[in-house]
Amino acid sequence: xxxxxxxxxxxxxxxxxxxxxxxxxxxxxxxxxxxxxxxxxxxxxxxxxxxxxxxxxxxxxxxxxxxxxxxxxxxxxxxxxxxxxxxxxxxxxxxxxxxxxxxxxxxxxxxxxxxxxxxxxxxxxxxxxxxxxxxxxxxxxxxxxxxxxxxxxxxxxxxxxxxxxxxxxxxxxxxxxxxxxxxxxxxxxxxxxxxxxxxxxxxxxxxxxxx
Numbered sequence: 001x002x003x004x005x006x007x008x009x010x011x012x013x014x015x016x017x018x019x020x021x022x023x024x025x026x027x028x029x030x031x032x033x034x035x036x037x038x039x040x041x042x043x044x045x046x047x048x049x050x051x052x053x054x055x056x057x058x059x060x061x062x063x064x065x066x067x068x069x070x071x072x073x074x075x076x077x078x079x080x081x082x083x084x085x086x087x088x089x090x091x092x093x094x095x096x097x098x099x100x101x102x103x104x105x106x107x108x109x110x111x112x113x114x115x116x117x118x119x120x121x122x123x124x125x126x127x128x129x130x131x132x133x134x135x136x137x138x139x140x141x142x143x144x145x146x147x148x149x150x151x152x153x154x155x156x157x158x159x160x161x162x163x164x165x166x167x168x169x170x171x172x173x174x175x176x177x178x179x180x181x182x183x184x185x186x187x188x189x190x191x192x193x194x195x196x197x198x199x200x201x202x203x204x205x206x207x208x209x210x211x
Contacts, residue, residue: 018076023094028071028080031092031099033062121201122190125209126163130179136166141204143167145176147186165203176208185209 023031071094072079080092080101092101128149136144147163165188167173187207193200 015076018096021095021097022073022076022078023071023097023099025071027097028078028092028094028099029065029069031101032065032069032080032082035101036065119192120189121192123188124190125185125187127185128163128183130176130182130184131162133173133177133180138166141166141168142170143173143176145205147184163203165205167205169206172206172208176205179208179210182210 068083070081070083072081072090077093077095079090080094080099082089082091092099094100126147126149128147131146131148133143133145136142138144144164144166147165149161149163151159151161163186165186167176185208186205187209188203188205191202191204193202
């Protein structure tokens with residue numbers, strides 16, 4: 001009988017400890033910021049310009065995290081949630097005063113932070129055959145496609161070029177998906193590459209014109 005009460009006592013005590021040590025929303029946000037700063041600092045190396053970028057980027061990250069990261073309280077534990085562009089993802093877990101953040105924070109938050117601060121450098125149209133369209137692994141850019149452009153050179157040689165693009169809007173994505181293997185014109189906005197600065201521009205399609 002005594003053993004039963006001992007187990008009950010420890011069970012109630014443990015539940016009480018879980019409740020009072022359940023991390024707050026501020027704890028979740030602070031842990032996300034810490035994780036992001038670690039990831040950014042690992043990419044600095046000996047480059048002083050990148051180091052300055054970390055300082056400036058940290059200020060932007062703080063504001064971005066404060067507006068997009070929340071916690072979902074389950075009394076005994078809590079989840080770190082990231083909401084952006086109408087989509088919410090769980091990126092962490094909090095219990096006993098600790099918050100554990102998934103490695104996906106780099107893909108979800110850093111990528112989205114870059115996306116929200118992208119720089120428009122132009123716009124235009126491309127004609128060609130839509131050869132590929134599928135879900136993308138880039139956070140904030142849910143769909144990726146490819147357009148094959150056919151051109152004639154001055155010496156009458158036919159050449160094919162591949163135009164890679166992204167689509168943000170779900171309704172537009174459905175329209176593009178229904179145009180696979182068809183000749184179309186895509187209107188796009190061109191942005192500085194916020195995914196990999198060593199590569200070319202990022203093209204985001206906002207309109208499709210059937211031919």
